[in-house]
Amino acid sequence: MKIAIDAMGGDHAPEAIVEGSLLARSQCSADLVLVGDEKPIREVLGRYPDASSVEVVHTAEAITMEEAGPIAIRLKRSASICLAMRLLADGGADAVVSAGNSSATVAASKNMVGLFPGLRRPVLAVPFPTQNGKPVMLDAGAHPEAHTVHLAQSAALAHVFLKVTEGLARPRIGLLNIGQEPGKGTRAICRAFALLNRSSLNFVGNVEPLALFAGATDAVVCEGFVGNVVVKMYEGFSESLLADLKARMEDSRPGECGGLGRVFDGFHQKYHYLSVGGAPLVGVAKPVVVAHGRSERTAIASAVVLAARLAEERIPQRMGEELEKDSALADFKHYNAVLILEKLKKRWRFS
Amino acid sequence: MKIAIDAMGGDHAPEAIVEGSLLARSQCSADLVLVGDEKPIREVLGRYPDASSVEVVHTAEAITMEEAGPIAIRLKRSASICLAMRLLADGGADAVVSAGNSSATVAASKNMVGLFPGLRRPVLAVPFPTQNGKPVMLDAGAHPEAHTVHLAQSAALAHVFLKVTEGLARPRIGLLNIGQEPGKGTRAICRAFALLNRSSLNFVGNVEPLALFAGATDAVVCEGFVGNVVVKMYEGFSESLLADLKARMEDSRPGECGGLGRVFDGFHQKYHYLSVGGAPLVGVAKPVVVAHGRSERTAIASAVVLAARLAEERIPQRMGEELEKDSALADFKHYNAVLILEKLKKRWRFS
Numbered sequence: 245m246k247i248a249i250d251a252m253g254g255d256h257a258p259e260a261i262v263e264g265s266l267l268a269r270s271q272c273s274a275d276l277v278l279v280g281d282e283k284p285i286r287e288v289l290g291r292y293p294d295a296s297s298v299e300v301v302h303t304a305e306a307i308t309m310e311e312a313g314p315i316a317i318r319l320k321r322s323a324s325i326c327l328a329m330r331l332l333a334d335g336g337a338d339a340v341v342s343a344g345n346s347s348a349t350v351a352a353s354k355n356m357v358g359l360f361p362g363l364r365r366p367v368l369a370v371p372f373p374t375q376n377g378k379p380v381m382l383d384a385g386a387h388p389e390a391h392t393v394h395l396a397q398s399a400a401l402a403h404v405f406l407k408v409t410e411g412l413a414r415p416r417i418g419l420l421n422i423g424q425e426p427g428k429g430t431r432a433i434c435r436a437f438a439l440l441n442r443s444s445l446n447f448v449g450n451v452e453p454l455a456l457f458a459g460a461t462d463a464v465v466c467e468g469f470v471g472n473v474v475v476k477m478y479e480g481f482s483e484s485l486l487a488d489l490k491a492r493m494e495d496s497r498p499g500e501c502g503g504l505g506r507v508f509d510g511f512h513q514k515y516h517y518l519s520v521g522g523a524p525l526v527g528v529a530k531p532v533v534v535a536h537g538r539s540e541r542t543a544i545a546s547a548v549v550l551a552a553r554l555a556e557e558r559i560p561q562r563m564g565e566e567l568e569k570d571s572a573l574a575d576f577k578h579y580n581a582v583l584i585l586e587k588l589k590k591r592w593r594f595s
Numbered sequence: 596m597k598i599a600i601d602a603m604g605g606d607h608a609p610e611a612i613v614e615g616s617l618l619a620r621s622q623c624s625a626d627l628v629l630v631g632d633e634k635p636i637r638e639v640l641g642r643y644p645d646a647s648s649v650e651v652v653h654t655a656e657a658i659t660m661e662e663a664g665p666i667a668i669r670l671k672r673s674a675s676i677c678l679a680m681r682l683l684a685d686g687g688a689d690a691v692v693s694a695g696n697s698s699a700t701v702a703a704s705k706n707m708v709g710l711f712p713g714l715r716r717p718v719l720a721v722p723f724p725t726q727n728g729k730p731v732m733l734d735a736g737a738h739p740e741a742h743t744v745h746l747a748q749s750a751a752l753a754h755v756f757l758k759v760t761e762g763l764a765r766p767r768i769g770l771l772n773i774g775q776e777p778g779k780g781t782r783a784i785c786r787a788f789a790l791l792n793r794s795s796l797n798f799v800g801n802v803e804p805l806a807l808f809a810g811a812t813d814a815v816v817c818e819g820f821v822g823n824v825v826v827k828m829y830e831g832f833s834e835s836l837l838a839d840l841k842a843r844m845e846d847s848r849p850g851e852c853g854g855l856g857r858v859f860d861g862f863h864q865k866y867h868y869l870s871v872g873g874a875p876l877v878g879v880a881k882p883v884v885v886a887h888g889r890s891e892r893t894a895i896a897s898a899v900v901l902a903a904r905l906a907e908e909r910i911p912q913r914m915g916e917e918l919e920k921d922s923a924l925a926d927f928k929h930y931n932a933v934l935i936l937e938k939l940k941k942r943w944r945f946s
Contacts, residue, residue, distance in 0.1 A: 309776070312778065374831075375835045375838055375839050385773060388780055388781050389781050420824065422736060427663065429739055429820060430739050430820055453830070453831045456831065457831035469773060469780060469821065470824055473771065473821055473825065474824065474828060476804035476805060477828060477832075479804070480725075480804045480807065480808035481808075481828075481829070481832045482832075484725050485833065487726055488726050
């Protein structure tokens with residue numbers, strides 16, 4: 245099994261990417277293909293005695309964080325992320341990992357590798373650690389805005405994703421919202437509620453953040469902007485709360501806090517988003533993992549291990565098979581057409 | 596000074612509302628006017644010996660949580676929230692507090708009391724406790740969706756709000772976003788960035804959640820859906836994290852956790868959103884406070900105290916004066932017209 249890694253993507257590229265990839269080899273049996281500028285990559289590899297067998301695909305081009313993904317992949321056809329995706333598409337690799345410009349990764353995976361038939365967009369799926377389970381949040385940032393069909397299709401993706409990865413027969417899917425009633429939230433969410441209510445999914449309705457923490461659902465659907473803000477808030481919350489609590493404890497019982505270090509460490513590891521490493525780009529026909537741009541080498545290592553697991557267990561392929569059986573994606577297209585027709589009839593005063 | 600309170604609004608109305616209002620009397624010198632169904636209100640008042648002097652304005656109508664606010668206030672003209680707003684508008688009260696249907700409160704305040712000249716919408720302003728200060732987040736849920744002008748006007752409101760309440764000469768205003776670069780986020784946010792960049796405000800650009808926790812800004816602007824999700828997440832986060840940490844500590848050092856109770860309590864009080872009690876509806880020409888629907892009596896008491904403070908310090912009136920001097924609201928209208936014109940020119944290929 246081969247994992248293609250975009251060695252030029254991320255704030256600490258290529259050093260952290262190369263080191264993280266090497267670190268991952270002890271946790272999984274994948275072969276690595278590092279895609280990027282060969283000279284600095286070989287320089288980092290040279291520091292490790294057992295790294296001479298690692299394959300490197302050279303390219304001088306890379307897409308920066310500031311570029312608009314869909315345009316950049318057309319202008320820079322030999323950028324590291326494009327070559328990595330091309331490898332995945334042609335069978336030269338079994339999975340791709342990138343910590344680079346995520347809009348470029350999304351666009352390249354859609355154009356080069358392809359999505360499930362009938363699907364409009366892939367989404368980032370991030371597990372959300374709480375006291376009562378780990379609901380998956382999607383979209384966590386692949387696309388900032390979402391229309392009705394995008395939200396409904398995300399729900400169908402969540403359904404097959406949890407079926408395949410967690411073995412749940414009928415995972416509970418909710419819509420992240422600011423109230424439980426059907427009329428709450430943005431217009432896209434109200435319409436998605438109507439679509440999902442008619443579907444064959446186990447739709448539990450609108451889920452308020454508090455209910456999410458209480459374990460009301462296995463997956464929660466939202467637009468990418470909201471999901472990304474929430475995930476990043478999580479990071480900030482846990483760090484800020486923990487630092488504050490530590491300071492308070494030290495004030496209250498000087499000298500005693502040291503012994504609690506282990507508790508804090510375990511706590512931090514559970515809630516710290518970075519330790520997750522990467523999120524699968526769900527909806528692409530083959531395994532793609534998007535890592536946080538800020539990723540250090542341990543986060544990159546977890547992202548590579550995740551990619552290896554997705555490839556080994558054939559998660560995207562099995563999701564595709566489930567989706568075909570299910571016809572949920574096609575149903576949403578049909579239902580949405582019906583909704584639009586109803587709206588137009590009303591506007592034109594047809595009866 | 597008189598505070599009109601919508602006694603029929605909220606999950607625990609009228610009991611918690613009446614009791615909370617009475618509780619507030621020990622913390623501020625305001626006179627109370629309870630608006631709602633007189634019989635149950637008098638019943639609760641009867642339990643307190645010193646409560647006979649409280650004024651009650653009777654009405655049998657009330658707006659429920661499920662109704663659409665803007666329609667409900669037209670159909671139920673003598674609903675408790677409408678009568679309370681009418682009192683405020685006519686000078687019979689100096690502030691209004693409601694824990695009821697917030698869209699009805701927003702619509703009633705806009706229609707009956709009125710907004711600052713040139714302003715399209717009021718917003719909910721909620722302080723966001725972090726280790727490094729307490730940035731104000733707006734809109735925290737008055738309207739789920741926001742266009743460019745709404746976001747820009749919220750920034751102008753944040754400017755005068757912090758100027759008047761915190762005495763900051765040039766408060767730092769940011770846009771809540773998922774990246775720092777100007778092109779990030781939704782289209783409305785990208786356009787608002789352009790508007791704010793040309794304005795006279797102290798605009799610090801896009802603020803990522805992590806930067807918010809690091810104290811990068813005094814106020815952060817977002818659409819109501821995002822703000823409301825974030826505020827409610829805060830509630831869930833702090834409760835869930837704290838419960839988890841407590842359990843871990845008890846596992847690690849049985850019997851020792853009791854002594855830390857005081858630390859946890861203080862911590863909880865700082866981060867627990869409910870203890871805030873209520874948020875000012877910023878942009879209305881007179882003081883209006885929206886309380887959480889779930890509010891228990893202590894939260895209602897804080898909301899009433901907040902309303903009394905807003906009225907006593909003439910916060911809305913002083914904000915109105917600052918806005919007139921500033922002309923920021925009018926500027927945004929002008930800039931937005933320019934932006935739209937530029938876009939149309941481009942589409943029609945004018946030069």
